[in-house]
Amino acid sequence: MVLSRNEDQVREKFFPKLARVMASVPFAEDLVAAYYCAFDRNTPMKAKGILFGALAYFILPIDVVPDFILGLGFTDDMAVLLAAFNVVRTHVTKAHRDRARDTLGRLRRGEAVSA
Numbered sequence: 570m571v572l573s574r575n576e577d578q579v580r581e582k583f584f585p586k587l588a589r590v591m592a593s594v595p596f597a598e599d600l601v602a603a604y605y606c607a608f609d610r611n612t613p614m615k616a617k618g619i620l621f622g623a624l625a626y627f628i629l630p631i632d633v634v635p636d637f638i639l640g641l642g643f644t645d646d647m648a649v650l651l652a653a654f655n656v657v658r659t660h661v662t663k664a665h666r667d668r669a670r671d672t673l674g675r676l677r678r679g680e681a682v683s684a
Contacts, residue, residue, distance in 0.1 A: 575621040579604070582628040584682050591676060596647050600627065601669035603650060606661045616657040623653035 583604055591597055606612050607620035626649045654661065675682055 575625040576607075576617075578628060579607070579621055579624045583624060584676075586628050588676055588682070591673070594646075596650060597673055598666065598669050599654065600624070600650060601672050602661050602665040603654065605665040605668050606657070609660075609662075609665065612657075612660050616660045619653045619656050623650045 587594070587597065587600065594600065603620050604624060607617050607624060612620075627646045672682055
């Protein structure tokens, strides 16, 4: 099933990629909040599917605009995430955003972060 495959890929690859590219990703807080929302038991399955699809797009090495292109590399990732957020925004809670800010702070300090 696609949802299960996306969930597994996101769980395994999300934080390693985020740690590598965080300085280049202006929407990192939204990205991490989406991650926590997707793994929240209270998030409806439809919203989880949309979020896992957007997060999987972020971690996949092949996308419309390659991530290594300076200044443009993450624009397609941002567009996909913003489209997903538009659909599921009511499910991304203050708790998800608070946890995202905490996680980003730990990453910036060089602390290990796991799923």
